[in-house]
Amino acid sequence: MEMRPVLVAICLLLVTPITGSFWTVGSQVVMDPMLICKKTRRLKGKLADICRKEPALLKEIAKGVQVGTRECQYQFRNRRWNCTTVRRSLRKILLRDTRETGFVNAITAAGVTYAVTKACTMGDLVECSCEKTSSKGNRLSKITRNAERNKNVPTEGEWEWGGCGDNVNFGFKKSRDFMDAPYRKRSDIKTLVKLHNNDAGRLAVKKFMRTECKCHGLSGSCTVRTCWRKMPNFREVGNRLKESFDGAAKVIPTNDGHSFITEGPTIKPPSKVDLVYSEDSPDFCKPNRKTGSLGTQGRQCNSTSPGVEGCELLCCGRGYDTKVVKEKVNCQCRFQWCCEVTCNTCVVKNSVNTCR
Template sequence: MRPVVIASCLLLLAPITDSWWASGSAVILDPRMVCKKNRRGRGRLAQICRNETGLLKEISRGVTLGATECAHQFRHRRWNCTTQRRSMRKILMRDTRETGFVNAITAAGVAFAITRACTAGSLLECSCEKGIPKSRRGRQPILPPSPVPTDRWQWGGCSDNVRFGLKKSREFMDSRYRKRSDIKTLIKLHNHNAGRLAIKNNMKVECKCHGVSGSCTLRTCWWRMPTFREVGDILRDRFEGAAKVIASNDGDNFLPESTSIKPPGKKDIIYSEESPDFCNPNIKTGSLGTQGRQCNITSAGTDSCDQLCCRRGYAQATVKETENCKCEFKWCCEVLCKTCYVKREIQTCK
C-alpha cells in the first residue's frame, strides 16, 4: 500500500486547525497513527482503535480505494486529484468543491471496503446478511429481469451488510467532529454522508434461477452494493452540480448562497469557497499547474488542449512506441507476435 496515497486522504481524519497542521504530517500516514492519539480516549473512535484492529486494515483499504477512484475521475481535469502530499494537504485545508469530493469519496471508500470485508467473512465483527436484509424489510425490491418469466422469488444468498459498513464509516470518520458546529465541520460531515449515500441509495438486487433444465421456477435474490466505479461516477456528477452554501444565523446549519438556488439535499456535495483555476503552480492553494500535462487535441472536453492548457498553447512531439503486431496462431496452442514500432503524436501543455 503506497503511503503517499493514504497520506493524501487521511488528512480528512484529523481536525483542521492551525496548531494541528503545524505539528507535522506524521499522523496522516496511516489510520494507526490517528489511533495513537486517540487510543486512551473515550468514545467510539477510541474503542475502534483499542479493540478492532482488523477494522483498521479495512479502513486503510477504503482510503486507498477512495484515493484511486478520485484520481480516475479527475484524470482529465486541471485538478487531477494528485497524491502529492503537500498539494493535497493545502486542498483539504480549504473548503472547495474539490475538497467536498475528496471527503465524499473517502467516506464512501471506507464504507465500501468494510462492507466488502463483511461479505467475504474477513472481519470478526460482522458477516453478510442472510435471509431478508433488515434494510429492506417491508419494502418490495425492484428485481432484475428474469431469463424465464416467473413471479416466484425469495430472499437468500448472502446480502451485503451495508448497514455495518455505513455505521463504522460514520464512527471512524465523523466522531471527532460531532461536538463542533462551525461551517467547515458542517460541510465536512454533510459530504461524508453524501459519499455514503451514494452506496446506500444505489444498492441492487441480484438473483439466481432455480429449476429443472433452466425453467427458473424460483429465484433466490440478495442485496448487493454498486461497483465502486459506479459510486465514483455518481459522486462526480454530484461534484458537477455541487452547491455553494453559507453559515446560517444560528451557526448550527447552512443555507444556499443565493435564495434562487434550491437547498441542497443530503446526497448533494456542498462547499463554501470558490476553487482556484489550477492553471499555474500556487503553494497557497495547492495547485500544481498544468504545465507538462498531456492534452487531447481532438477533444472538446476537460482534457482538450484549450481547456487543460488554460489557453497557453501546447507543444507537439512525436514519440515512438512498441506494440504487438503480425500475430499468428501456432497449433497448439500458442500465439506468436512480432514487435512493431509505431509513431504517435502527443501534445503537452506549455
C-alpha cells in the first residue's frame, strides 16, 4: 500500500484513535503517523524532514488533528452536515471545495498549531521551548506597543515580560511546513483556497493571543507584574472560525491563475482571517455517495426551535417522528451530616424527535 496519500490524509481526514499504536483514517486502519513516516520513501522537503527527523513533533501533529476533529464536530453538531467521519463521508467532502471543506482545513491547521505550541510550553519537544521574551530589544518594544494599544497589558505600576509564554510562532511554522508543503508549487484555485483557509485557521490562534500577568509585592500588593503571552482557549478558536464559515466568501481565479477574487464585484474582498470557497455546498438533506452527504434521516431535532437544529430545517421539510423515552435520574437529593448525599431515583419522560 502506498503510504504517502495516507500520511497527507492525516491532516485532511479526521483521525480517531483506537487501541494500541493504530489509527483509523477514513475506512482504513493504519499504524500511527510516526511509523507511517518511517516506511515512506517518496517524501521530499520540509514534510520529509519532519517525518525523518522529528518523530515527537509528528505525534503532536496527530494530537492537533484530533483537537480540530473534536471542535469541528462540536461546532456542527446541530447542522445538516455534522462533520461526520463515518463511511468515508468526510473524504468525499474534502474532494470538493465547499465552505465545509474550508472549515475542516482551517480548524485542522488551527488544531495542529495549537497542539504543537502547547507541547513547546509543556517541554514535550526538544525542538522548541516556551517563549521567554527578553526585557530588552525592539521585539519587546513592538509587542509592548501592540499590547498596550489593545489594552491587553497593564499600564499602571511596573511590569516586565517573563514567565513561560506560548511559542505560537513555532507552532504556526510547523503547522505550515507539514500541511502546506505538498501544495506550495501548485496554483490552481482549489490549492489557493486551501492554503488561504489553512492560514486563516492558524491566524485564529496567533492573532488572538492574550496577555496574562502575575503580581509581585509585599502584602499582596501589585507593585511589579510579570507578564507573558498565552493562546486563547480552543473553543474560542472554533467559535471564531465558525463565524468565518457563516460569512465565507465565494471566490473565482484571476486571469493570471495565481490568486483569486470574490465572485461578485459588490462582495467585500476576504481578509487573511476570512474563510473562502469556490464550489457551492449540497443541501445535505438526502444521502449522496458522490458528494459525501449522509442525509438527515434519523437525526434528532428540536421541534420548538426555528434555527438550524429545528425539525423544520434539519429534516428538510420531510417531517419528524416523536417518541417518549423514559430515563432514570437522581432526584430529591439531601445532604446528611457528615458527609453524605443521598438521592431518590425518579423516572422522567422526555420527548425525542427524529427526522423522517
